[in-house]
Amino acid sequence: MSISLPSTGTVTLGGKTVHRLGYGAMSLTGPGVWGPPRDHDEAIRVLRRVVELGVNFIDTADSYGPYVNEELIREALHPYPEDLLIATKAGFVRTGPGQWHPVGRPEYLRQEVEMSLRRLGAERLGLLQLHRVDPRVPLEEQVGELKALRDEGKIADIGLSEVTVEVLERARRVTGIASVQNRYNLTLRDSEDVLEHCEREGIVFIPYSPVAKGALAGSGSPVQHVAKAVGATPSQVALAWLLARSPVVAPIPGTSSIAHLEENLGASTVTLTDEQVRELG
Numbered sequence: 647m648s649i650s651l652p653s654t655g656t657v658t659l660g661g662k663t664v665h666r667l668g669y670g671a672m673s674l675t676g677p678g679v680w681g682p683p684r685d686h687d688e689a690i691r692v693l694r695r696v697v698e699l700g701v702n703f704i705d706t707a708d709s710y711g712p713y714v715n716e717e718l719i720r721e722a723l724h725p726y727p728e729d730l731l732i733a734t735k736a737g738f739v740r741t742g743p744g745q746w747h748p749v750g751r752p753e754y755l756r757q758e759v760e761m762s763l764r765r766l767g768a769e770r771l772g773l774l775q776l777h778r779v780d781p782r783v784p785l786e787e788q789v790g791e792l793k794a795l796r797d798e799g800k801i802a803d804i805g806l807s808e809v810t811v812e813v814l815e816r817a818r819r820v821t822g823i824a825s826v827q828n829r830y831n832l833t834l835r836d837s838e839d840v841l842e843h844c845e846r847e848g849i850v851f852i853p854y855s856p857v858a859k860g861a862l863a864g865s866g867s868p869v870q871h872v873a874k875a876v877g878a879t880p881s882q883v884a885l886a887w888l889l890a891r892s893p894v895v896a897p898i899p900g901t902s903s904i905a906h907l908e909e910n911l912g913a914s915t916v917t918l919t920d921e922q923v924r925e926l927g
Contacts (some may be wrong), residue, residue, distance in 0.1 A: 651700045654889055654914045657850045657896050659703070659824055660772025660802040662731045666889060667914055668703030669696045669907070670854060670900030672710050674718055678743025682714050683902060693722035695904050697730065699911055705827075705852065705898045707735035707777055708758050708765075709746065716765040724767045733773035733825075733852075734762050735807060737780065737788070750780025752791035759795050775805035775827055779813060786820050793821040805852070811843045825896075827852040832869065832884050832926060834858060845892045856888055856897040857881045857910075869926060878916045883926075885913035890923050 651665040658664075674689040676682055683689040696704065706715045716734060726732070736758035739747045759774060774792060779785055792804045805825035806817060817823050826844055828837040830853035837853075844851040869883045876883065881899070888897045899910040918926075 649699055649908070649911050649914055651911070651914050655893060657894065659733070659850055660731050662702070662729060662772060664703040664729070664731050664896075665701065665914075666893075666896045667701070667885065667911060668705060668852075668896055668898040669701050670898035671704055671706045671715050671719060673900040673902045675711050675714050676743070678745075679710055680740065680743035681711065683718070685902075686718075688904075689718055689902065690722045692902060692904055692907060693719060695907060697723060697727060699908070701911065702727070702729045703731050703733070703896065703898070705733045705854075707738070707775075708762050709735070709738040709740050709777060712740045713761075713765060716762060720765060720767045726768075731772045732766060732768070733775060733805065734766070734771060735775040735777035736762065737777035737807075746778075748778040748780040750776070750778075750783040750788040752783075752787055755788065755791050756795065759792075759800055763800060770799060771801050773803045773805050773825060774801045775807050775825065777807050779806070779809060785813065785816055789817045789820040796821070805850075807854075809840070811840055814840065814843065814849075823849060825850040825852055827854055829853070829855045830888075831856050831858045832887055841892060841895070845894050849894065850896055851892065851894050852896050852898055853888055854898060856899050857884045872918070872922050872926060875922070876916055876918065878912070879909055881910060882913040882916050883918070885910060886916035886918050887923060887926050889913065890918055891927070 654666040739749045803824035807827040830837045873880045873883045
């Protein structure tokens with residue numbers, strides 16, 4: 647298939663210019679985002695195919711596995727292409743499949759940044775995102791520790807995940823914030839105000855679950871009629887809508903299948919009319 651990622655436009659993160667259609671690596675773990683993938687060799691092939699297709703923005707986290715995801719990325723791709731941005735996260739402790747516990751103590755965040763550097767085989771993390779704000783620790787202490795790590799050269803850019811506009815602005819009073827990663831797609835738009843704020847402020851908005859965990863990809867998808875009209879799949883239309891929504895949006899669809907990966911990246915060739923964007927949005 648023909649894929650044209652440059653047509654998606656670019657954003658700048660971690661000192662790199664990356665295509666707005668990235669890849670979320672969370673799917674490359676076991677059930678409940680716990681343990682190794684069912685097929686280790688296929689996971690490695692998927693990651694290598696991601697880069698072969700021109701994607702230069704991969705999203706991961708220390709909690710995916712935990713640790714498994716970062717280790718897979720290093721095995722598959724190290725030494726990394728010069729233009730590849732690997733964004734990771736810290737701030738979640740895992741105690742079992744599907745179990746997530748925010749921990750934002752400064753010493754813990756520092757430990758996890760150091761360990762992510764080691765697991766990824768990197769001298770600096772291009773983008774480190776606070777995976778969740780820990781309500782038991784002052785936000786300023788959590789973000790302040792990430793700022794200290796950036797000042798030490800261990801992080802290039804700092805991002806946040808699942809935050810409100812108010813929390814984002816509190817964090818920005820401590821240091822610059824390069825990105826926000828919130829759940830957002832055609833059918834779930836609770837973060838509309840955050841996206842609009844990011845657009846005004848020039849902050850990259852990374853929508854996770856961009857096809858609603860597959861709900862927008864099947865035959866019963868609410869975008870099916872537009873997909874038929876443009877000759878694309880529903881998931882491609884859902885991703886194309888996100889790309890058309892704002893120039894600061896950088897979706898990270900994830901999959902453990904090469905065929906599905908290529909289908910998702912085919913969204914880069916889908917052009918929606920203004921009328922179709924309005925109809926969907």
